[in-house]
Amino acid sequence: MPKSLPCAALLLGLLACSSLPRERPLTFPMDIHSRCEPERVRTTHASLELAIDPMQKEIRGSVVLSLDRRDVQAPLVLDAKGLAIESVKGSDGGVRLWQLGPADKDLGSALTIELAYSDTSVRVAYRTTSRSDALQWLDPDQTADRAAPFLFTQGESIFTRTWIPLQDSPGVRITYDARVRGPAGSTVLMSAERAGQDADGSFRFRMDRPIPPYLIALACGKLEFRKISDRCGIWAEPSVVARAREEFADTEKMVQAAEALFGAYRWGRYDLLLLPPSFPFGGMENPCLTFLTPTIVAGDKSLVSLIAHELAHSWSGNLVTNATWSDFWLNEGFTVYFEGRIMERLYGAERARMEAQVDLAGLEREMKDLPPRDQVLHVDLSGRHPDDGLTDVPYVKGALLLSRIEEVFGRGRFDRFLRSYFDSHAFRSIDTAEFVRCVRKELFAQDRSLAAKIDLERWLEQPGIPEDAPRPRSKALADVDAQIERWRKGSPPVELETRGWVTHQWLHFLEGIADRLDAAAMAKLDDAFHFTQTGNCEVLDVWLRLAIAARYGAADARLEEFLMTVGRRKYLEPLYKELAKTDEGKQRARAIYAKARPRYHAATTASIDGILADKGK
Numbered sequence: 001m002p003k004s005l006p007c008a009a010l011l012l013g014l015l016a017c018s019s020l021p022r023e024r025p026l027t028f029p030m031d032i033h034s035r036c037e038p039e040r041v042r043t044t045h046a047s048l049e050l051a052i053d054p055m056q057k058e059i060r061g062s063v064v065l066s067l068d069r070r071d072v073q074a075p076l077v078l079d080a081k082g083l084a085i086e087s088v089k090g091s092d093g094g095v096r097l098w099q100l101g102p103a104d105k106d107l108g109s110a111l112t113i114e115l116a117y118s119d120t121s122v123r124v125a126y127r128t129t130s131r132s133d134a135l136q137w138l139d140p141d142q143t144a145d146r147a148a149p150f151l152f153t154q155g156e157s158i159f160t161r162t163w164i165p166l167q168d169s170p171g172v173r174i175t176y177d178a179r180v181r182g183p184a185g186s187t188v189l190m191s192a193e194r195a196g197q198d199a200d201g202s203f204r205f206r207m208d209r210p211i212p213p214y215l216i217a218l219a220c221g222k223l224e225f226r227k228i229s230d231r232c233g234i235w236a237e238p239s240v241v242a243r244a245r246e247e248f249a250d251t252e253k254m255v256q257a258a259e260a261l262f263g264a265y266r267w268g269r270y271d272l273l274l275l276p277p278s279f280p281f282g283g284m285e286n287p288c289l290t291f292l293t294p295t296i297v298a299g300d301k302s303l304v305s306l307i308a309h310e311l312a313h314s315w316s317g318n319l320v321t322n323a324t325w326s327d328f329w330l331n332e333g334f335t336v337y338f339e340g341r342i343m344e345r346l347y348g349a350e351r352a353r354m355e356a357q358v359d360l361a362g363l364e365r366e367m368k369d370l371p372p373r374d375q376v377l378h379v380d381l382s383g384r385h386p387d388d389g390l391t392d393v394p395y396v397k398g399a400l401l402l403s404r405i406e407e408v409f410g411r412g413r414f415d416r417f418l419r420s421y422f423d424s425h426a427f428r429s430i431d432t433a434e435f436v437r438c439v440r441k442e443l444f445a446q447d448r449s450l451a452a453k454i455d456l457e458r459w460l461e462q463p464g465i466p467e468d469a470p471r472p473r474s475k476a477l478a479d480v481d482a483q484i485e486r487w488r489k490g491s492p493p494v495e496l497e498t499r500g501w502v503t504h505q506w507l508h509f510l511e512g513i514a515d516r517l518d519a520a521a522m523a524k525l526d527d528a529f530h531f532t533q534t535g536n537c538e539v540l541d542v543w544l545r546l547a548i549a550a551r552y553g554a555a556d557a558r559l560e561e562f563l564m565t566v567g568r569r570k571y572l573e574p575l576y577k578e579l580a581k582t583d584e585g586k587q588r589a590r591a592i593y594a595k596a597r598p599r600y601h602a603a604t605t606a607s608i609d610g611i612l613a614d615k616g617k
Helices: 007-018 240-248 251-262 305-312 328-349 348-368 392-409 411-424 432-442 457-462 475-488 503-516 519-529 537-550 553-565 569-579 581-600 602-614
Strands: 042-055 057-070 074-080 083-088 099-102 111-112 122-128 134-139 150-153 175-182 187-190 194-195 203-211 218-221 224-227 230-238 268-273 289-292 320-322 428-430
Touching: 042 074, 057 074, 057 175, 057 475, 083 099, 111 122, 175 187, 175 457, 187 203, 224 240, 230 240, 230 251, 240 268, 251 268, 251 305, 251 328, 251 411, 251 602, 289 305, 305 328, 320 328, 328 348, 328 432, 348 392, 348 475, 392 411, 392 457, 411 432, 432 457, 475 503, 503 537, 519 537, 519 553, 537 553, 537 569, 553 581, 569 581, 569 602
Parallel strands: 042 175, 230 268, 268 289, 320 428
Antiparallel strands: 042 057, 057 122, 074 111, 083 122, 099 111, 134 150, 150 218, 175 203, 187 218, 194 203, 224 230
């Protein structure tokens, strides 16, 4: 503990603290997934100085954290996991005492730093380790071009603490700048404005708008850029960048559509980064630079709704953020709803209805296997990792709630509410209680009779899909239903009318016949439609799951290839779950997983480890 300072020094320290910005909430929602105490000492800015070493698979450097000290007697408490802390210094350069508390397997440790009264910042020198789960280190043969190593980070939900010691809570927003040196010939990118390159090859970045820590992102590899518009472009490995540019050519149109709906885009550039296949998600909405899986490059723009989704996060999630992970639906429910509006504006109401109907069907299938506690929008995650809440519920059920409000109050009135919601909460993190207060005051109070038709308690706090949930109906999927009926009555696959079908129609078709499939039926379908060899990963994933269930051996090699090359958790979880339903399948799954696991990100392995574990272990 630092010794007591003279009164003059104490007065100077208090004055220094009082000069910091005061435009922030007086309280923070309780975040059970962070050890930090922002109501006492809060971090406001992070200044990173880092070097990337792909040979040692480590990042080494320091972070200077600017402080807002409400309680000058209190220590600074940070979140840290999988980090080697080397030293801590105060704003005067003096050494500060620090301690790592007991480690939790999910949360990591509290890094407690004793502050001098005059400290307005601290500098933490550190390096990452093999336990830094945010980092995915790829050898050259795991990339598209097989030419150079690659690194990317994935911060959501609580992984940023594994590569930066900070207050890793979505309720504690910070700005940041960075100077990062990568290996020769590589390009470094971050979720921030690019601010130039130094003579030694270091790349500089700055993010001057406060963001939640999970949105601090980094990538490093052999990359090229292609312009889409003055504010949009695509980064990718040289061999795939041209194809990606063609696939995502409508990005600027999407940004304009989003702005027409809910106000100006506030993040400067909107660029895309196409990552290697091990990326664990479809996309990650890192500000200025959306990270994308290559599995959405289908060649026909049929999967670009994912771009609309990540773009929509620029308003719902990045601009207005869930304050805790129990409020995750505020990010994803709003975003799925907004995604549908963008798709409708660009590609028509029929496509938006089709995609919404497929999403609803997927939610209903998943609900059958979810315990009641995980069917709740405002989910209780006590004692659990935030990623346990990554089901379709916050996404699709959340969007259904907003669609229900629109249905009752009318689109014009609801749109005005949403614009006001984004403006009044811009660059803030809020919880479910704040949403309820806002919607009741700003919308429901306008018409009590209409408000009475929406039971917010039922939607937010109870399991299941409420009876008044909107149920989109698509003519395109009704046409598919007619072909499903023909198939059920014995029509051979080659006689079905499938010309011009898009991805969501094929998904609807496969799920619609799933209960009647055996190996012989799958062979006939494969002869007609070549599902096993399709390059459309959405369709292939469903087909392979059905092939496992039907014991369709002709797809076995494709299944193993898929599990070995793709790291997207959405695809892998259902395949490993289907394999694990039989002893023979689980044995096969474990054999494949033993080879594939080093290629997966920690966010994926955390899920698959649980699926393949023996019960009780």
